[in-house]
Amino acid sequence: xxxxxxxxxxxxxxxxxxxxxxxxxxSFSLExxxxxxxxxxxxxxxxxxxxxxxxxxxxxxxxxxxxxxxxGQVLNHMSERGLRKVRGxxxxxxxxxxxxxxxxxxxxxxxxxxxxxAHRRISSKEARAIALDKLQQVQIPSPETRLDQYPHELxxxxxxxxxxxxxxxxxxxxIIADEPTTALDVTIQAEIMALLLDLCEQHNVGLILxxxxxxxxxxxxxxxxxxxxxxxxxxxxxxxxxxxxxxxxTQGLINALPQxxxxxxxxxxxxxxxxxxxxxPSGCAFHPRCDFINRADGxxxxxxxxxxxxxxxxxxxxxxxxxxxxxxxxRRLKEETS
Amino acid sequence: MSxxxxxxxxxxxxxxxxxxxxSYMWYSFKRDRxxxxxxxxxxxxxxxxxxxPLIAPTNPYDLAQIDIMSSELPPFWIDxxxxxxxxxxxxxxxxxxxxxxxxxxxxxxxxxxxxxLQALLGVTFGLMAGYxxxxxxxILMRLxxxxxxxxxxxxxxxxxxxxxxxxxxxxxxxxxVMMLILIIGLAEWPQYARTVRASVLAEKNKExxxxxxxMGLRSKRIMFRHVLPNTMSPIFVISTVQIxxxxxxxxxxxxxxxxxxxxxxxxGSLIKSGFDYIQSGSWWITLIxxxxxxxxxxxxxxxxxxLRDVMNPRLYKG
Numbered sequence: 001x002x003x004x005x006x007x008x009x010x011x012x013x014x015x016x017x018x019x020x021x022x023x024x025x026x027s028f029s030l031e032x033x034x035x036x037x038x039x040x041x042x043x044x045x046x047x048x049x050x051x052x053x054x055x056x057x058x059x060x061x062x063x064x065x066x067x068x069x070x071x072g073q074v075l076n077h078m079s080e081r082g083l084r085k086v087r088g089x090x091x092x093x094x095x096x097x098x099x100x101x102x103x104x105x106x107x108x109x110x111x112x113x114x115x116x117x118a119h120r121r122i123s124s125k126e127a128r129a130i131a132l133d134k135l136q137q138v139q140i141p142s143p144e145t146r147l148d149q150y151p152h153e154l155x156x157x158x159x160x161x162x163x164x165x166x167x168x169x170x171x172x173x174x175i176i177a178d179e180p181t182t183a184l185d186v187t188i189q190a191e192i193m194a195l196l197l198d199l200c201e202q203h204n205v206g207l208i209l210x211x212x213x214x215x216x217x218x219x220x221x222x223x224x225x226x227x228x229x230x231x232x233x234x235x236x237x238x239x240x241x242x243x244x245x246x247x248x249x250t251q252g253l254i255n256a257l258p259q260x261x262x263x264x265x266x267x268x269x270x271x272x273x274x275x276x277x278x279x280x281p282s283g284c285a286f287h288p289r290c291d292f293i294n295r296a297d298g299x300x301x302x303x304x305x306x307x308x309x310x311x312x313x314x315x316x317x318x319x320x321x322x323x324x325x326x327x328x329x330x331r332r333l334k335e336e337t338s
Numbered sequence: 339m340s341x342x343x344x345x346x347x348x349x350x351x352x353x354x355x356x357x358x359x360x361s362y363m364w365y366s367f368k369r370d371r372x373x374x375x376x377x378x379x380x381x382x383x384x385x386x387x388x389x390x391p392l393i394a395p396t397n398p399y400d401l402a403q404i405d406i407m408s409s410e411l412p413p414f415w416i417d418x419x420x421x422x423x424x425x426x427x428x429x430x431x432x433x434x435x436x437x438x439x440x441x442x443x444x445x446x447x448x449x450x451x452x453x454x455l456q457a458l459l460g461v462t463f464g465l466m467a468g469y470x471x472x473x474x475x476x477i478l479m480r481l482x483x484x485x486x487x488x489x490x491x492x493x494x495x496x497x498x499x500x501x502x503x504x505x506x507x508x509x510x511x512x513x514x515v516m517m518l519i520l521i522i523g524l525a526e527w528p529q530y531a532r533t534v535r536a537s538v539l540a541e542k543n544k545e546x547x548x549x550x551x552x553m554g555l556r557s558k559r560i561m562f563r564h565v566l567p568n569t570m571s572p573i574f575v576i577s578t579v580q581i582x583x584x585x586x587x588x589x590x591x592x593x594x595x596x597x598x599x600x601x602x603x604x605x606g607s608l609i610k611s612g613f614d615y616i617q618s619g620s621w622w623i624t625l626i627x628x629x630x631x632x633x634x635x636x637x638x639x640x641x642x643x644x645l646r647d648v649m650n651p652r653l654y655k656g
Contacts, residue, residue, distance in 0.1 A: 054552060056548075056552065059471070059472070083554075084554040084555075084556065085554065086554070087551070087552055087553065087554035088552060088553035088555075089553035091552055092552065092553070093549070093552040095545050095548065095549060096545075097545060099550075100544055100545035100546060101545045101546055101549045102546060102549075103546045103550070103564050103567075103568070104546070104568065105567040105568055105570075106563075108563070114553075114555070114559075115554075115555075115564070117555045118554055118555050118559070119554060163549075166553070181428075233604055303444070321471065
């Protein structure tokens with residue numbers, strides 16, 4: 001059994017206007033030391049997915065169904081007390097904005113020592129030694145000085161290194177990184193990503209990387225999920241998805257990368273924008289923006305607007321698309337007849 | 339400027355003193371004559387009040403030292419003054435200078451005590467209401483609303499009457515300081531609770547709180563160690579206002595005879611005890627403690643104004 005197994009996770013938000021389905025039927029697994037990317041536009045539910053793994057969705061959100069199995073425990077059925085032993089200790093998390101994630105009134109050392117002491121019975125001195133060791137691992141210049149400094153005295157890149165050090169503090173099994181480099185300078189982004197990858201490989205830590213940067217996903221992860229409007233629409237080995245995307249949305253995302261455009265021309269984009277979760281289009285949520293809604297004969301495919309697509313297996317990937325399903329079906333029929 | 343004392347662009351890792359010296363607060367203090375003067379006056383008064391057994395020429399609590407024959411003597415600049423009593427004496431023949439010193443001590447004690455109690459209650463409840471939200475928030479804040487709908491005076495009258503009725507008035511005067519701290523503390527905690535709750539609501543959506551939750555810290559720990567220090571500036575500012583308010587409340591209660599007994603007078607009960615003699619010409623018994631009260635409260639309030647300007651808490655409401 002995999003280290004982390006998410007089965008049919010369903011998250012809703014009880015709002016005044018009614019229930020909003022933020023995540024539907026999310027399933028994936030993560031082996032020890034494996035790196036998984038979660039990709040999608042803003043609002044696709046990536047961050048909600050990350051928080052729901054640790055059962056940390058704040059009200060009015062709640063997990064309405066499904067399970068998160070971690071190392072033989074079902075996290076979303078666990079007591080708050082049991083969960084605290086997992087959070088930070090076995091699964092830790094890195095947030096987007098290093099300016100906001102560190103408490104402005106506590107020194108770096110205090111924050112690190114506190115995290116260690118919350119999970120282990122050790123003296124402050126020992127905790128400080130561990131903190132120092134982790135700061136050295138993230139290659140921060142003059143780590144001893146940093147321990148007594150406050151977040152405002154450090155640059156964004158340094159803060160993100162410190163946040164990575166805090167995430168590694170208790171030697172977790174999994175790190176969830178929610179857009180860890182989005183708020184950073186481009187030159188530092190690469191450095192931080194390389195550092196994170198390096199440390200994960202060294203310590204055999206699993207990584208769930210949430211991002212909208214397909215470039216980073218293709219470099220760092222082994223498998224990936226593509227999310228759209230609270231659903232996974234395509235999942236499988238990263239290389240296969242990047243090289244041969246099946247779902248029209250994934251194709252659109254890859255096409256929209258700046259390096260895919262012809263020099264001098266406008267960048268490619270997916271027309272329209274992500275629908276609101278409280279008012280999803282019928283059938284496939286992507287159909288109003290889809291270029292492949294018409295069949296070969298020029299008529300729109302009725303299933304696209306009427307029926308929510310099921311996953312079909314295509315090679316090593318799973319894709320939720322009527323068009324892909326139809327193509328595969330045609331191919332199968334042809335093979336049978338010949 | 340939303341900067342506080344640690345906004346200095348410290349180089350390597352400066353010591354505590356360097357942090358203070360480089361801070362905006364110290365910079366502003368050095369340039370603000372009013373703040374300097376007020377702090378000086380306030381510190382002098384606090385020292386004089388708490389050193390009153392050493393400074394005061396007589397002990398006004400010691401009945402043996404009181405001579406009823408030397409009552410209502412005027413202060414030194416008026417004819418008929420006695421050399422032994424620089425500021426004159428009150429109706430019972432107590433040295434006014436001594437008793438004002440002792441009275442200031444009582445007033446300050448009650449002021450600080452009540453504010454500490456208010457802060458303990460108000461900060462805890464405000465933190466819980468803001469951070470935990472939901473039902474806890476509703477219950478605590480409705481409680482605060484109910485508390486605020488009683489005036490301090492009403493609470494004092496009810497509590498005072500209850501205690502006097504059940505324990506006897508001797509018990510009440512013996513523990514009058516405690517009673518007043520309790521009454522003023524209980525009556526005014528919602529001020530803190532509301533201010534703290536408002537800042538906690540702003541703080542709790544910041545990512546460092548999420549990060550602390552992800553680290554697996556307990557709610558209690560996150561509330562007190564992570565959120566509370568970030569809401570300190572409005573708490574400081576409101577504290578100065580509340581100390582001044584508590585001193586005034588105490589004076590008002592004592593003036594109405596609900597506070598300190600005549601034998602252990604505060605500034606308020608001194609003003610009251612002299613009030614009966616204003617008509618007979620002994621105005622100093624009331625006016626001198628009155629002036630001390632005004633100077634004390636004014637200096638605290640002006641310091642509070644300065645502090646508010648420096649810290650600029652967004653949620654301050656006087």
